[in-house]
Amino acid sequence: MKKGKATIHDIAEKLNITASTVSRALNDNPRISENTKKLVLKMAKQLNYQPNHIASALRSGKSKLIGVLVPTANRNFFSSVVRGIEDIANELDYKVIISQSYEDYDKEVQNVEALLNARVDGIIASIGKNTENFDHFQKVLDKGIPLVLFDRITNEIDVSQVIIDDYQGAYDTTKHLIEQGCKRIVHFTSPKKINIYRERLRGYEDALKDFKIEIDPELIEESNMQLEDGRTSMENIIKKEIPFDAVFSSSDYAVMGALQVLREHKIIVPNQVKLAGFGNEPFTSFTFPPITTVDQKSIPMGRVTAETFFELLKSDGKKGNNQKTVLKPELIIRESTQKRN
Numbered sequence: 184m185k186k187g188k189a190t191i192h193d194i195a196e197k198l199n200i201t202a203s204t205v206s207r208a209l210n211d212n213p214r215i216s217e218n219t220k221k222l223v224l225k226m227a228k229q230l231n232y233q234p235n236h237i238a239s240a241l242r243s244g245k246s247k248l249i250g251v252l253v254p255t256a257n258r259n260f261f262s263s264v265v266r267g268i269e270d271i272a273n274e275l276d277y278k279v280i281i282s283q284s285y286e287d288y289d290k291e292v293q294n295v296e297a298l299l300n301a302r303v304d305g306i307i308a309s310i311g312k313n314t315e316n317f318d319h320f321q322k323v324l325d326k327g328i329p330l331v332l333f334d335r336i337t338n339e340i341d342v343s344q345v346i347i348d349d350y351q352g353a354y355d356t357t358k359h360l361i362e363q364g365c366k367r368i369v370h371f372t373s374p375k376k377i378n379i380y381r382e383r384l385r386g387y388e389d390a391l392k393d394f395k396i397e398i399d400p401e402l403i404e405e406s407n408m409q410l411e412d413g414r415t416s417m418e419n420i421i422k423k424e425i426p427f428d429a430v431f432s433s434s435d436y437a438v439m440g441a442l443q444v445l446r447e448h449k450i451i452v453p454n455q456v457k458l459a460g461f462g463n464e465p466f467t468s469f470t471f472p473p474i475t476t477v478d479q480k481s482i483p484m485g486r487v488t489a490e491t492f493f494e495l496l497k498s499d500g501k502k503g504n505n506q507k508t509v510l511k512p513e514l515i516i517r518e519s520t521q522k523r524n
Contacts, residue, residue, distance in 0.1 A: 188232075247276060248279075249489075310332065331491050343505045346379075347511070348511060360429045360520060365429035368391070369429065379433070416440075429458070430457075472517065
């Protein structure tokens with residue numbers, strides 16, 4: 184056999200049958216006997232045959248591939264959402280292609296184009312922090328290709344969305360801190376025009392208002408919400424000698440940075456300052472003290488997102504079938520907000 188990727192013709196030659204019979208056997212055609220199917224599958228495995236999804240898509244109109252675009256795959260939240268998507272996709276014999284934008288707008292545009300060129304049957308995406316133009320997603324919709332946005336979304340295009348109630352998660356967290364006796368609550372947020380941070384800031388502010396606590400702009404720190412940003416924000420507050428008794432961060436990574444700085448300054452958590460994050464990253468349960476956070480229901484979000492996608496796929500991505508699903512978050516209360524004796 185010639186070198187290179189095995190084809191259905193190679194399988195046919197080995198078994199002395201036609202290529203069309205091999206193709207039908209691989210696609211589980213009822214006209215092909217079970218014995219022939221077994222022989223074809225065994226030979227395909229021996230030859231390390233990989234199906235050509237693009238060629239298949241051109242013939243059938245369906246590639247059985249879903250493009251999933253995330254800002255980064257090395258975060259527990261996004262990897263868990265992908266797992267939820269794959270749970271549903273695999274049940275329906277679909278495969279998932281994962282692309283990462285790394286929060287870069289140009290990379291995000293290129294990835295969407297690459298997924299379209301790969302003839303995916305649709306795209307599931309979470310928008311990067313730096314994305315303010317959504318023409319690349321509108322292009323997907325204009326082609327009649329199903330598109331579902333999750334977690335980080337935009338209302339500038341008419342598209343199906345799956346999110347958690349970020350507002351409620353932030354409101355509940357701030358309320359919890361107030362009920363623990365906190366009145367000077369620092370909030371870490373992002374200057375980016377991204378829905379999740381806007382809603383979390385709104386929840387924080389509304390909780391303060393409802394408990395008749397004045398909103399102090401000096402207590403609101405903007406950054407990119409990474410661990411180093413949390414360290415810098417905490418140092419800023421301490422350096423300015425601004426009184427505070429709690430920190431509520433819109434990111435678990437930033438609150439981890441705050442915890443490190445507080446420890447370096449010999450400020451005791453939770454007796455002197457209480458800490459809460461957002462995201463329920465695995466490390467939050469292993470810190471000392473364990474950090475109160477908001478669980479974003481990542482695996483259920485992935486499953487619901489996939490279910491929404493397949494509903495759209497059934498309707499061929501027709502307009503008017505878009506839906507918005509809002510999942511309920513859960514506040515996980517741990518020692519970082521509970522005063523120890």
